[in-house]
Amino acid sequence: MRPLFLYYLICKLTSKCYHSGMEKYKVLLIGCGRVAVKHLKAIKKNSDRVELAALVDVSEEAAKKLDPSVPYFKDYKEAITTVKPDIVSVMVPSGLHFEIAKFALENGCNLLLEKPMTMSSSQSRDIYELSVKTGKKLAMGHIYRYFPIVGLVHDDINEGKFGKVTHGSIFVRWGHGDDYYGSAAWRGTWKSDGGALMNQTIHAIDLLVWLMGSKPVEAVSMISQRRAHIEAEDLGMAVLKMDDGSLASIEGTTCTSDKDKAAEFSVFCENGVITMGIRQGKPSLNIRDGNGKKLNGKYIRRQIKKGGISSLLGALNPHTAIYTDLIDSIANDRQPIADAYAGYTSVDNLMGIYKSAKLHQAVKLPLEEEFSSIDMSGYFEGEN
Ligand SMILES: NC(=O)c1ccc[n+]([C@@H]2O[C@H](COP(=O)([O-])OP(=O)(O)OC[C@H]3O[C@@H](n4cnc5c(N)ncnc54)[C@H](O)[C@@H]3O)[C@@H](O)[C@H]2O)c1
Structure with missing residues (x-):
């Protein structure tokens, strides 16, 4: 067996990227409505670097409609503490962004947070400061x-x-x-x-x-x-x-x-x-x-x-570029574009x-x- 193929096989089995040696990040999607479809496509386009670990939605039907093949959680706190994802993507109604983003950062996750960041100036400053304090990367859905x-x-x-x-x-x-x-x-x-x-x-x-x-x-x-x-x-x-x-x-x-x-x-x-x-x-x-x-x-x-x-x-699905940028910013310890x-x-x-x-x-x-x-x-x- 050729060495490169053997390496590819080992990496596939251990969920690593064969060409880069980088970790394949686990993504947890929270909110399975309209925009979640774009996130799912973007994760598939970046499938050499990320994998969908689980879905969260208060509606099981919405989650199953999006992707019935991955574990489903009703409660985002239970999902974050059980799955321990590398990246949490938040696409719930905007009024819920603050509490979920805060919990995810406090539990050591990087974030892809849909816009607007939160519904208030001080809550947004809190999330920004928490991301600086925890050193976790936060990319905004600023397409x-x-x-x-x-x-x-x-x-x-x-x-x-x-x-x-x-x-x-x-x-x-x-x-x-x-x-x-x-x-x-x-x-x-x-x-x-x-x-x-x-x-x-x-x-x-x-x-x-x-x-x-x-x-x-x-x-x-x-x-x-x-x-x-x-x-x-x-x-x-x-x-x-x-x-x-x-x-x-x-x-x-x-x-x-x-x-x-x-x-x-x-x-x-x-x-x-x-x-x-x-x-x-x-x-x-x-x-x-x-x-x-x-x-x-x-x-x-x-x-x-x-x-x-x-x-x-x-421009057809800028979310693909957001995921690519976030993955790279985690791997290379730099800030995402947004x-x-x-x-x-x-x-x-x-x-x-x-x-x-x-x-x-x-x-x-x-x-x-x-x-x-x-x-x-x-x-x-x-x-x-
Ligand atoms: N960047 C973009 O281009 C873009 C485009 C559309 C929407 N958005 C943003 O994405 C967010 C979602 O928008 P949408 O249009 O997909 O909304 P939506 O109503 O279609 O979907 C929201 C989903 O969140 C679920 N949900 C509600 N409360 C929840 C909770 N506590 N825990 C888990 N799931 C919960 C709902 O059941 C629903 O399935 C909004 O903040 C919106 O501004 C961004």
Whole structure:
């Protein structure tokens, strides 16, 4: 028998990666609803480095529907202490993120935590600080940071290749009808979800701030209810002032057609403009230098060189890239691309945006006092 084949066989039997000698990490999925399907696909795509150890959901039916072949637990605490997973992936209603993330970190697990990190500024800071204290890696489900070419654009903007950033903008027009909001009782509630800004837009806000490379110091905003029958907003607009004087404009809504979902960001610089987006599942790219010359080809070639041609398809399931990044960050003791700090600051910025809407005035960032989505309760009462 050839030595390499023998090594492969031994590694397979002992659950190690034959080509890298690295451990195969055990993953526990908590929450088996809509987004869990993407996690399952991403775990399969990374099956040389991770294996699904068990599923947790209060609904056994949901877990069995997702994957009937692995052990099932109703209680996440029992699952974490029994399975002792390397990675816990949390995809329960957002209002439950804090308690599960805290328990997982305290029990020595690395985390893949869906966005938003938690529903309050102080809870998010607690999770960030706990991840630093325990030394465990925490990757956020901030999918936009993992789209192809985004990383290259981030590095170039931050290395000054486009000159000074003047301003940036995002829109997230992610239409959802009453069927979506009616599909689970937690959706659109202040306690467990928030509205279009908190659920559908928070990771795009994180992306814009990350790309612009400066820190928000002030937020002004307005929110409204136009179509959805929910507690929170289905339309929100905000402007962030950054510490270098640049401005970031934000539009997030679920009022638009659910057949025409679109999200786009632009960063405007002295020597160029970068616009990237996705509409009806199709990505778009428009990168130009200061003379208006298109640079798309250059960036596509660089992305292929960096990650191979398959990396251009990353927008189809960015969760695959999140798992790959988290696995690598554990193995090489570095921070994931969308780390705990990104999770904390994005919630802090969002809470500043909500607080500004509530007070009808500009709010300083980072927040000095705790603000939670629950503080928005009753905001629209009497309007409808
Ligand atoms: N990053 C992304 O692109 C993305 C996309 C969609 C959703 N999300 C986030 O993922 C999370 C889940 O969203 P979803 O749309 O999949 O929700 P969902 O309602 O479809 O699924 C949630 C699941 O959690 C289960 N659950 C509820 N309480 C539980 C508990 N105490 N213990 C274990 N399981 C419990 C429910 O039974 C349900 O199966 C939310 O935080 C959401 O913001 C992220």
